[in-house]
Amino acid sequence: MLTNQNSLMEGKKxxxxxxxxxEVRVFAPATVANMICGFDILGFAVDFxxxxxxxxxxxxxxxxxxxxxxxxxxxxxxPDKNTVSACVKMLLNHLELADSIGVEIELTKHMPIGSGLGxxxxxxxxxxxxxxxxxxxxxxxxxxxxxxxxxxxxxxGHGHADNVAPALMGGITLIRGYExxxxxxxxxxxxxxxxxxxxxxxxxxxxxxxxxxxxVSLKDAVVQWGNIAGLVAGLYRSDYDLISRxxxxxxxxxxxxxxxxxxxxxxxxxxxxxxxxxxxxxSGPSVVAISRxxxxxxxxxxxxxxxLNAHGIESLQFVSSVNAQGPKVINLK
Amino acid sequence: MLTNQNSLMEGKKxxxxxxxxxEVRVFAPATVANMICGFDILGFAVDFxxxxxxxxxxxxxxxxxxxxxxxxxxxxxxPDKNTVSACVKMLLNHLELADSIGVEIELTKHMPIGSGLGxxxxxxxxxxxxxxxxxxxxxxxxxxxxxxxxxxxxxxGHGHADNVAPALMGGITLIRGYExxxxxxxxxxxxxxxxxxxxxxxxxxxxxxxxxxxxVSLKDAVVQWGNIAGLVAGLYRSDYDLISRxxxxxxxxxxxxxxxxxxxxxxxxxxxxxxxxxxxxxSGPSVVAISRxxxxxxxxxxxxxxxLNAHGIESLQFVSSVNAQGPKVINLK
Numbered sequence: 001m002l003t004n005q006n007s008l009m010e011g012k013k014x015x016x017x018x019x020x021x022x023e024v025r026v027f028a029p030a031t032v033a034n035m036i037c038g039f040d041i042l043g044f045a046v047d048f049x050x051x052x053x054x055x056x057x058x059x060x061x062x063x064x065x066x067x068x069x070x071x072x073x074x075x076x077x078x079p080d081k082n083t084v085s086a087c088v089k090m091l092l093n094h095l096e097l098a099d100s101i102g103v104e105i106e107l108t109k110h111m112p113i114g115s116g117l118g119x120x121x122x123x124x125x126x127x128x129x130x131x132x133x134x135x136x137x138x139x140x141x142x143x144x145x146x147x148x149x150x151x152x153x154x155x156x157g158h159g160h161a162d163n164v165a166p167a168l169m170g171g172i173t174l175i176r177g178y179e180x181x182x183x184x185x186x187x188x189x190x191x192x193x194x195x196x197x198x199x200x201x202x203x204x205x206x207x208x209x210x211x212x213x214x215x216v217s218l219k220d221a222v223v224q225w226g227n228i229a230g231l232v233a234g235l236y237r238s239d240y241d242l243i244s245r246x247x248x249x250x251x252x253x254x255x256x257x258x259x260x261x262x263x264x265x266x267x268x269x270x271x272x273x274x275x276x277x278x279x280x281x282x283s284g285p286s287v288v289a290i291s292r293x294x295x296x297x298x299x300x301x302x303x304x305x306x307x308l309n310a311h312g313i314e315s316l317q318f319v320s321s322v323n324a325q326g327p328k329v330i331n332l333k
Numbered sequence: 334m335l336t337n338q339n340s341l342m343e344g345k346k347x348x349x350x351x352x353x354x355x356e357v358r359v360f361a362p363a364t365v366a367n368m369i370c371g372f373d374i375l376g377f378a379v380d381f382x383x384x385x386x387x388x389x390x391x392x393x394x395x396x397x398x399x400x401x402x403x404x405x406x407x408x409x410x411x412p413d414k415n416t417v418s419a420c421v422k423m424l425l426n427h428l429e430l431a432d433s434i435g436v437e438i439e440l441t442k443h444m445p446i447g448s449g450l451g452x453x454x455x456x457x458x459x460x461x462x463x464x465x466x467x468x469x470x471x472x473x474x475x476x477x478x479x480x481x482x483x484x485x486x487x488x489x490g491h492g493h494a495d496n497v498a499p500a501l502m503g504g505i506t507l508i509r510g511y512e513x514x515x516x517x518x519x520x521x522x523x524x525x526x527x528x529x530x531x532x533x534x535x536x537x538x539x540x541x542x543x544x545x546x547x548x549v550s551l552k553d554a555v556v557q558w559g560n561i562a563g564l565v566a567g568l569y570r571s572d573y574d575l576i577s578r579x580x581x582x583x584x585x586x587x588x589x590x591x592x593x594x595x596x597x598x599x600x601x602x603x604x605x606x607x608x609x610x611x612x613x614x615x616s617g618p619s620v621v622a623i624s625r626x627x628x629x630x631x632x633x634x635x636x637x638x639x640x641l642n643a644h645g646i647e648s649l650q651f652v653s654s655v656n657a658q659g660p661k662v663i664n665l666k
Contacts, residue, residue: 041559176563177556182578184566215548218584223510225558226374229565230509233517236569245515251551 015095019136021332023056026133028126028327030111030318031118032194032288033162035172036247036279037227042186043118043162044172046194046320049111051119052330053084053126055134061102063089070109082107083120084127087151091131094147095138103131112316115198116282118163124151125167129327141168141326149181163282170326172235188322189238195270195289195297196281196318197304201261211255220250240276240292247277247290260285261313266304273300294319348428352469354665356389359466361459361660363444363651364451365527365621366495368505369580369612370560375519376451376495377505379527379653382444384452385663386417386459388467394435396422403442415440416453417460420484424464427480428471436464445649448531449615451496457484458500462660474501474659482514496615503659505568521655522571528603528622528630529614529651530637532594544588553583573609573625580610580623593618594646599637606633627652 029050035042058064063085065077079085084107092098105127113119128144128151145161148168153159165173165183176182230246233239257263260280266287270278274296275289287304291297301317308315362383368375391397396418398410412418417440425431438460446452461477461484478494481501486492498506498516509515563579566572590596593613599620603611607629608622620637624630634650641648 038558038562040555041562174559174562174566176559176566176575176579182563184563184575186566212551214551216551216554218545218547218549221549221554221557221584222373224554225371225561226507226509228558228562229371229374229507230515230517232562232565233507233509233519233569236566242509242517246509251554 015097015135015138020057020101021134021136023054024130024134024332025052025054025330026126026130026327027052027330028122028129028167029170029323030122031163031166031282032196033116033118033160033282034249034252034280035231036277036288036290037224037231037249038162038174039224039249039252040160040162041175041228042172042231043166044188044194045166045170045323045326046196046318047323048320049117049318051110051122051126052108053123053130054106054108055088055127055130056104057134058102058104061099063092063102064104066104066106068107068109071107071113074113075107075109083124083151083155086154087124087127087147088131090150091128091139091147095135097135101135103134112198112200114202116280116284116286117196117198118167118282120155121148121152121163121167124148124155125164125327127151129168129329133329133332144168145181145183166326168326170324171322174232186232186235187238188324189235189240189243191240191292192243192322193291193294193297194320194322195275195291195301196286196320197266197301197308198286198316198318199261199308200314200316201285211259212252213255216251223250243290244276247279249279253279256280256284260287262308262311263287265307269303269307270300273303275300348430348468348471353390353434354467354469356387357463357467357665358385358387358663359459359463359660360385360663361455361462361500362503362656363455364496364499364615365529366449366451366493366615367582367585367613368564369610369621369623370557370564370582371495371507372557372582372585373493373495374508374561375505375564376499377521377527378499378503378656378659379529379651380656381653382450382651384443384455384459385441386456386463387439387441388421388460388463389437390467391435391437394432396425396435397437399437399439401440401442404440404446407446408440408442416457416484416488419487420457420461420480421464423483424461424472424480428468430468434468436467445531445533447535449613449617449619450529450531451500451615453488454481454485454496454500457481457488458497458660460484462501462662466662466665477501478514478516499659501659503657504655507565519565519568520571521657522568522573522576524573524625525576525655526624526627526630527653527655528608528624528634529619529653530599530634530641531619531649531651532641533647533649534594534618544592545585546588549584556583576623577609580612582612586612589613589617593620595641595644596620598640602636602640603633606636608633
């Protein structure tokens with residue numbers, strides 16, 4: 001899918017006011033960016049965790065955040081600073097509805113912030129999918145994408161799409177390029193399972209990006225793109241062995257692993273459980289074990305949690321298939 | 334396909350001497366390494382040009398080069414230095430036949446040397462495929478691959494496989510990695526055509542490699558691997574638009590293009606003919622226009638040749654579908 005961000009955002013849509021609903025509740029999934037070897041270009045969605053947005057139409061044409069749950073007070077309530085409300089306002093402006101439609105928003109985070117699981121993307125996507133659903137779906141998912149990328153830019157300081165793309169589209173997504181945004185949905189082998197462990201230490205995304213070297217050796221880059229090509233081929237072939245051989249990151253992991261306690265011990269544990277691959281989810285500190293079937297992933301995350309626990313590090317675990325759907329409406333009336 | 338080079342080369346085969354033939358003639362195809370965006374990992378074979386090896390069994394257990402045609406006297410006749418005979422000797426040694434089987438070889442080059450079209454690979458593959466055919470096919474193509482890589486190392490000073498792999502296997506091949514050699518055959522969209530122009534100027538492979546920078550910016554590398562992933566996905570989807578959007582080389586072409594006269598003029602001409610992409614074949618100086626159907630490729634190479642001619646540069650052109658077969662036995666008795 002090739003989208004021209006500017007032209008999409010300039011295109012107007014006629015809204016049928018009879019179709020506008022009163023309230024909606026939407027869930028959008030967490031995502032694993034990079035998919036271990038595909039820095040900044042690959043990502044996939046999981047079934048859980050994720051974020052929930054409840055949105056209710058109000059008479060006054062303004063966007064407000066009523067409450068945020070599960071963020072320990074870390075996210076802003078100011079509607080211009082919160083990514084959910086800011087994106088909703090952006091979409092209403094685009095549709096020239098800012099003077100006629102108002103909503104109150106409640107955001108419930110069922111996932112940790114700063115975990116490397118696309119927390120801001122899940123919120124952004126949930127918010128945009130919610131307002132679009134409330135308005136009777138004037139935009140397609142593809143048309144929502146540029147707004148999601150803008151939301152990511154607002155939340156993280158850069159408009160990367162490797163979290164928002166899978167959060168919105170579901171499945172495994174490839175961002176081939178950014179100028180213009182070119183997103184491809186890749187096939188998902190049926191038995192692919194992700195076991196995620198979030199060690200509860202703080203690794204801000206901005207810091208994790210700044211650590212990465214600006215120059216890399218061509219030799220390492222060739223190894224990396226051989227693996228990326230192998231992974232894409234492996235997904236099309238449902239060839240789990242090829243997927244396993246391909247999911248190695250020689251460029252980013254060595255640097256980012258420094259910020260993650262017990263990374264190499266966790267990796268050894270995961271691989272000993274027979275997973276296909278193990279690496280960092282996004283910018284970390286969450287780590288992800290990719291397996292064929294649930295058993296190896298579950299065993300890996302259990303053992304990793306036990307290991308972290310023995311080292312005095314609290315953690316959360318999530319085991320999930322790849323989420324094919326992306327955001328979903330929980331109820332709408 | 335994952336091959337362990339050492340274990341394969343150590344494995345012995347029993348030869349049925351009753352099946353050994355007297356003479357064989359084999360053609361092996363030229364190849365376009367890199368496939369524009371996939372430096373050192375992608376390559377494809379074409380129907381023509383290519384090299385022909387004629388091999389005749391002789392009583393004396395030795396390997397000799399009787400004659401080489403079409404090389405303007407540039408290739409060595411010394412059986413230890415010529416890649417064809419050296420590879421044949423290597424295979425006979427591996428099969429413990431060096432004391433019992435002898436052959437005379439004639440090599441006919443139907444393609445230019447130092448053109449960036451895998452000239453040494455075509456000779457290596459033709460020679461190895463010929464001796465294997467003469468012996469009654471004791472090795473599979475996959476088993477021949479490590480010997481082909483060794484031949485490439487002998488001829489070019491490095492054991493890259495992005496020419497020998499498609500020359501041997503046919504089609505489009507991905508070298509996911511080298512340790513161990515991991516080769517994947519990618520699907521070939523039916524209408525893919527390559528229009529090749531060889532400007533008759535000298536660009537030795539070694540020099541072309543040495544020009545390339547050892548360090549690249551991570552930003553450019555991300556663009557490159559987004560394109561590589563897009564190309565692989567495009568091949569699986571037979572999505573010519575995606576293939577076209579993906580086949581751009583931001584890393585290697587800017588450097589290698591310096592050595593190729595009129596490169597950017599040729600590129601402009603090719604793109605104006607509606608080809609999907611245009612770039613350097615291997616290390617050059619041959620250039621390749623990839624098109625959907627023959628027409629655009631043929632038009633592009635005709636116009637490029639006319640342009641080169643006007644600038645006093647002689648050239649050759651070849652227009653071909655992707656060759657699915659690799660080497661073929663022309664006759665065997």
